[in-house]
Amino acid sequence: MSRAISLARRGPARGVNPQVGCVLLRPDGSTAAEGWHRGAGTPHAEVDALSQVVPGEARGLTAVVTLEPCDHVGRTGPCSVALIEAGVARVVHAVDDPGASSGGGAERLRRAGVEVVAGVLAEEASEMARRWLVTARTGRPFVTLKWASSLDGRTAASDGSSRWITGTAARQHVHEQRAAHDAILVGTGTVLADDPSLTARGDGGELLPDQPVPVVVGTRSVPADAALCRHPREVVETGTRDLEAVLDDLGDRGIRSVFVEGGPTVASAFVRLGLVDDYVVYLAPTLLGGPRTALDDLGVDHIDRQRRLRVTDAHPLGDDLVVVARDTPRRHA
Structure with missing residues (x-):
């Protein structure tokens, strides 16, 4: 998760989207791919990381993400669906998405049989994404x-x-x-x-x-x-x-x-x-x-x-x- 937070910081700090980083891990703990969100209209961190994996080879991987995978269609599709379709077996995220429309990805993942672990390095990830989180929570x-x-x-x-x-x-x-x-x-x-x-x-x-x-x-x-x-x-x-x-x-x-x-x-x-x-x-x-x-x-x-x-x-x-x-x-x- 520390690596995912570091990746997230590479994205733009300003704008409507949060800084998000993702690391895909193999069952042996080695890194299969990394990704981060580069700004509005670009692939989200999870999709960015998945794009670097040969189709079919994401099955059984663990996705470590700084923010709960989104569950809505904006300029891009839901990351929760992308992870499910790729066959990811486990998702570990730091912070729950408070958005009324974008939140809920963890529940969709669980319903699809994906193991979900929340709250890892939550304080550090929350501080990194604080501006976006405040806006998402206060409107x-x-x-x-x-x-x-x-x-x-x-x-x-x-x-x-x-x-x-x-x-x-x-x-x-x-x-x-x-x-x-x-x-x-x-x-x-x-x-x-x-x-x-x-x-x-x-x-x-x-x-x-x-x-x-x-x-x-x-x-x-x-x-x-x-x-x-x-x-x-x-x-x-x-x-x-x-x-x-x-x-x-x-x-x-x-x-x-x-x-x-x-x-x-x-x-x-x-x-x-x-x-x-x-x-x-x-x-x-x-x-x-x-x-x-x-x-x-x-x-x-x-x-x-x-x-x-x-x-x-x-x-x-x-x-x-x-x-x-x-x-x-x-x-x-």
Whole structure:
């Protein structure tokens, strides 16, 4: 299963499909074939692996897969059926498929007489496929909330100036995070106050190949001369502050991950609604004081109602520190 997880990571991390890896084993434990999913419209990992085996020689093999074989017809046929027709005797998978239409492959396999073992290295495989699993379970895009602040939690000086709290290494990391998401979201207040471009750029200022779709939340229009209007992707103006409706609409557009860079009003609204899956916070070794905090009121009127997070990563970026955290107890995979 560790090898299958490694294979899965070769597939695209963005898009509507999960990263999945598959290893086909002979009865003596040797590897007969390997496969992984290369993106929407391409063979799934199981079919990719089966394609490397001479017809008829898959009979009696064990398929080790990071995700329960799918049981629906999309751009490709059900992997459960492909495994049954190939004569695979045993299927070992790490994570159950939570999809309403795609799940159920394990049950079909069992009905066909195939031995099924679930839950092998489930935690490791779940972490690898976490974004896709969250979307499959919640029905909305995966949300990452980002802010950069001083050690005392300020995102700007009292006059509103904020360039630059963090150093170049942290700012470049932000651009990499933008490129790793399908969309980047801010409020109209940020657009009007800062005139951001919201592009993902490299060290030399060049545009990176992967650009997030810019999304603006709010009822005010983006000015025609705003830097955002020169973004390589078309701007999505939501015309509403209803964040749940916004996420539903983005999901309908095929967007599966959203990087939120809005100011404290937008950021706090996402937190209050419980819509944040990952927090990415850049801390600069400086003190600003004043009223410009990263978050507004979250409704925490007593210490017992604090929103306790679990840190999953923390490391220096130049003189700054990036901290990645999520809710605890964990609500998603």
